[in-house]
Amino acid sequence: QVQLEESGGGLVQAGGSLRLSCAVSGRTFNRYAMGWFRQAPGKEREFVVYISWNGENTGYADSAKGRFTISKDNAKNTVYLQMNSLKPEDTAVYYCAAGDPYMARITSLGEYHSWGQGTQVTVSS
Secondary structure, eight states: OOOEEEEOOEEEETTOOEEEEEEEOSTTGGGOEEEEEEEOTTSOOEEEEEEOTTSSOEEEOTTTTTTEEEEEETTTTEEEEEEOSOOGGGOEEEEEEEEOSSOSOTTOGGGEEEEOOOEEEEEEO
16 A cells, blocks of 8 residues: 655745645555646645656646646655646645546546645745
């Protein structure tokens, strides 16, 4: 059973930056595709960004393109989400998720088999 733990959330002013981390237990981390999702109050959980198991491919929601960057450190069993130019609408609980190496739909919650508990990101205007 893989376990995921997010960290790095907090309160930041609009235009600021945060880096989220997701530590993953298990010896097969380098075989997991990883994703970040977020859920704002009263809204459904939505896809933010994805990285393939080998780190060679990434995918971003339109809201994240040009501002967010995902990276994966297999040696540290950790995936990162660097968020720059944050906006109040980025306020949400951010979740990391692990999936099998080859997923049909990287944006679909159902493709991911393991989830962290989430970390709160609040962007003030």
